Amino acid sequence: MNTHEEKWTAWLDGQLTGKELEQFEASLPDISAAELEKQDSHKLSALLKEQITAPSMTNVEFFHHQLRTEIARESRPALKPARETQASWWSIGRLAWTGAASLAIAMVCTFFVMRDDNIGGQSTYTQNVLNARIGPEVNSYATISMFETKEDKVTVLWVEGLQSLPSEYAAK
Amino acid sequence: MMFPRFLLAALVCCCLAFSGSSVAAESVWSGLVVATNAPQPTPIPAELNKLEGTLKGLFGYNQYQVIGQTRSTLKSGDEDWLASSKYFSLRVDSKSGSRAAYLLNLQLFQEQKLLLETEAKLSKRSPLVIRGPQVGEGQLVLVLLVE
Numbered sequence: 001m002n003t004h005e006e007k008w009t010a011w012l013d014g015q016l017t018g019k020e021l022e023q024f025e026a027s028l029p030d031i032s033a034a035e036l037e038k039q040d041s042h043k044l045s046a047l048l049k050e051q052i053t054a055p056s057m058t059n060v061e062f063f064h065h066q067l068r069t070e071i072a073r074e075s076r077p078a079l080k081p082a083r084e085t086q087a088s089w090w091s092i093g094r095l096a097w098t099g100a101a102s103l104a105i106a107m108v109c110t111f112f113v114m115r116d117d118n119i120g121g122q123s124t125y126t127q128n129v130l131n132a133r134i135g136p137e138v139n140s141y142a143t144i145s146m147f148e149t150k151e152d153k154v155t156v157l158w159v160e161g162l163q164s165l166p167s168e169y170a171a172k
Numbered sequence: 173m174m175f176p177r178f179l180l181a182a183l184v185c186c187c188l189a190f191s192g193s194s195v196a197a198e199s200v201w202s203g204l205v206v207a208t209n210a211p212q213p214t215p216i217p218a219e220l221n222k223l224e225g226t227l228k229g230l231f232g233y234n235q236y237q238v239i240g241q242t243r244s245t246l247k248s249g250d251e252d253w254l255a256s257s258k259y260f261s262l263r264v265d266s267k268s269g270s271r272a273a274y275l276l277n278l279q280l281f282q283e284q285k286l287l288l289e290t291e292a293k294l295s296k297r298s299p300l301v302i303r304g305p306q307v308g309e310g311q312l313v314l315v316l317l318v319e
Binding site: 128129130131132133134135136137138144148149151152153154155156157158159160162163164165166167168169170171172 | 206208222223225226229230237239240257258259260273275282285286287288289290291292293294295297298299300301302303304305306307308309310312
């Protein structure tokens with residue numbers, strides 16, 4: 001021990017012995033004041049040991065439970081979030097409900113699309129008239145078009161370009 | 173006690189309804205119609221009553237006279253018939269179709285000359301109207317409808 005402070009601390013703790021003790025006490029300017037300070041230091045140390053103790057816990061069982069839970073959670077960090085996600089969303093029941101809801105939405109959409117087709121009449125008349133052709137002896141520039149009336153759904157085959165005939169052809 | 177009786181009654185009604193509709197034959201009216209404009213138009217034939225507005229809207233004539241017609245009862249769904257006037261004839265060949273619609277092969281002849289041939293589905297919901305040739309100041313129109 002080289003410094004004065006270290007030797008002073010060791011002297012207070014009673015750790016200096018022999019020649020080193022004699023030399024240190026000889027170096028002190030007032031040995032009686034130092035002895036008094038040594039006694040005060042010992043009193044303070046004893047007082048601190050007596051008064052300062054660890055605080056007592058009021059809810060020991062709860063603390064232990066929390067501690068065990070935390071240890072258990074940290075011991076499986078990767079598994080738990082995945083299982084929580086599965087349990088929260090992709091349970092069998094929710095999967096079934098999601099499927100049923102999707103099916104219902106698809107059916108509603110199909111219904112509206114098919115209804116719109118019928119309103120326009122485009123699909124109906126093309127289904128109703130499968131094919132149409134002008135006779136081979138008729139002039140070649142005659143044309144056929146098809147449509148459906150919106151009001152009463154009459155399928156109309158409109159032939160243009162047939163040869164006009166005299167009025168006697170209207171006879172019964 | 174009441175529920176089984178109600179269920180049985182409903183079942184019997186359904187059976188009767190289905191059996192009745194399957195036996196009931198439908199009638200198809202086929203007509204050759206000449207549309208003209210007349211200062212004093214004659215009333216439209218009864219068969220065309222439901223289509224009066226459509227015909228007038230489509231062709232713009234105020235008088236519609238039937239020059240040839242036939243009414244056929246479809247039982248097996250595999251019949252053929254002819255509606256004819258002096259110069260025109262409409263030959264209809266019915267092929268077996270579903271309950272909802274009949275599949276018809278139609279041929280319009282001017283005497284011996286085939287003017288038009290078509291294959292079409294005819295249903296109660298959707299009558300068929302065909303615009304034929306111009307005849308004098310009027311127009312030949314073919315009409316097929318399920319009665």
